[in-house]
Amino acid sequence: MNLKCTVNKTTFHFKSVRDILAKANEEKSGDFLGGIAATTATERVAAKLCLANLTLRDIYENPVIPYEKDEVTRAIYDGLDSSVYKSISLMTVGELREYILQSGTQQRELLTLSGGLTSEMIAAVGKLMSNMDLVYAAKKIRVEASCNTTIGSPGTLAFRNQPNHPTDSIEGILASTKEGLSFGSGDAVIGVNPVEDNIENFTKITNALHELVNKYKIPTQTCVLAHVTTQMQALEKGVPVDLVFQSLAGTESANSTFGITVPMLDEAYAMAQRLCVSKGPNFLYFETGQGSEISLDEHHDVDEMTLEARCYGLARRYHPFMLNNVSGFIGPETIYSGREVIRADLEDLFMGKMHGLPMGIAPCYTNHMKADQNDQEIGTMLCAMAGSNYFMGVPGGDDCMLSYQDTSYHDDATIREILGLRPLSEFERWLESYGIMQNGFLTTSAGDASIFT
Incomplete structure (x- = not known):
């Protein structure tokens, strides 16, 4: 699992998957308040590049709060469709983004995929999307x-x-x-x-x-x-x-x-x-x-x-x-x-x-x-x-x-x-x-x- 990325001849070293997720996030005042946000636009780009190359397995194996310490983590993992997860575990976050945004990918495929994604995986792919990407991806899914x-x-x-x-x-x-x-x-x-x-x-x-x-x-x-x-x-x-x-x-x-x-x-x-x-x-x-x-x-x-x-x-x-x-x-x-x-x-x-x-x-x-x-x-x-x-x-x-x-x-x-x-x-x-x-x-x-x- 690669936790570093070089942009403009500067190499950024990230401490963990949790750190990459935080620094790949778009600007939010609360993240700055918590001391976890990227300090420059370049660092944010580096975090996004690093995040895009992580596999879903990397994220699965590194929940932002450990399973044994948090009941929300346990609820998420216990509800996961393990067979779906195993079939996509080697996909990178960048590849997941491309799949979601393909014009041929429809609601049925996305909701099937959903069952094998932890919440951190869904957040990760959203961090790689522009505003229009988010509108387009969300539009594909209609839940009754x-x-x-x-x-x-x-x-x-x-x-x-x-x-x-x-x-x-x-x-x-x-x-x-x-x-x-x-x-x-x-x-x-x-x-x-x-x-x-x-x-x-x-x-x-x-x-x-x-x-x-x-x-x-x-x-x-x-x-x-x-x-x-x-x-x-x-x-x-x-x-x-x-x-x-x-x-x-x-x-x-x-x-x-x-x-x-x-x-x-x-x-x-x-x-x-x-x-x-x-x-x-x-x-x-x-x-x-x-x-x-x-x-x-x-x-x-x-x-x-x-x-x-x-x-x-x-x-x-x-x-x-x-x-x-x-x-x-x-x-x-x-x-x-x-x-x-x-x-x-x-x-x-x-x-x-x-x-x-x-x-x-x-x-x-x-x-x-x-x-x-x-x-x-x-x-x-x-x-x-x-x-x-x-x-x-x-x-x-x-x-x-x-x-x-x-x-x-x-x-x-x-x-x-x-x-x-x-x-x-x-x-x-x-x-x-x-x-x-x-x-x-x-x-x-x-x-x-x-x-x-």
Whole structure:
């Protein structure tokens, strides 16, 4: 295994596969904060050249965190299709990139290949891709999943209706939900981030959303994004839960700060299969984001992109209905600029799809980043071109509870029209029944939430 490379008469010596992966990454402020990034563009090129010549076996035999020390590593390796891995183990990362980007390579081949790739391998090949490469590769893969509706069908683009409220006011949540529905947002899920994470508040919001869905016969699913333990309590008490949610990180120690373990997620998954009121068979919803491990100082000298890939390796253990990133949510200490967040979104979408996940994207940013609405819209358009299953729908694009910027209800409708995409089929028929949409376009009634009063 060669860990050195000469560029412009300068020889760069790398300490390990982990070091090469970190220094081959595109610029991210969190990697600089962690002291693991390439210090010059030349060093980054050298790391990419070295990475391209590593075999998949080299990466397999050198996980960024050892198997015996980290349960996320164990979950990734234990779930690997060993026969597929053995058939490709001598392929180099550069050869894998060429195979993925060949015009003749289709979804079936890529998803078969996926089963034999560890998360570090998927991150590695993504580091050798340009932004257009990432869009092209991600576009090839379309992963469907079913809860009450089926997400990811060709020609569709769904949205999470996100009616968060700073005081968890039921009246405010429902008013915002109705506005989003009137713009055609909510076919992926109606999902609320609660301010207060306890069983009483969870039950109150969940029941209110279910009453709304049942009253108007809305073909969708609901989710209150409390901690997984709160949702497990709710399931035991018979609260009508459609989807079980949890945020994930890419290291065991970072997940411990989230208050979760793999056995706990295994238990939640089993409970969801048994007790969720939705049709299934996919009952889980995950969120991830580049930089969470850096911000918690639980990154173990692994770069943000590779850690994000490891989140997806853990997530595929549970066959989720939805998974999306929020890589621009933390702030400039992990993702500094609009350029960095666009790159992260494209990396995340490719890596999630390459793991065989029904991937959505939250092309979000915070006001203290060097990013603006134009950056966000560029990221949204590129990820939509790359086949994101869904985006967020936030009133005015400004979440008044979480204090960050994301895609608005208006953005949702615009992206569908730009690319000629439709809502999920059941949801489109429902929109037509209320006069909100006709022949794939919003009508003049769109945006009038009084339809639901």
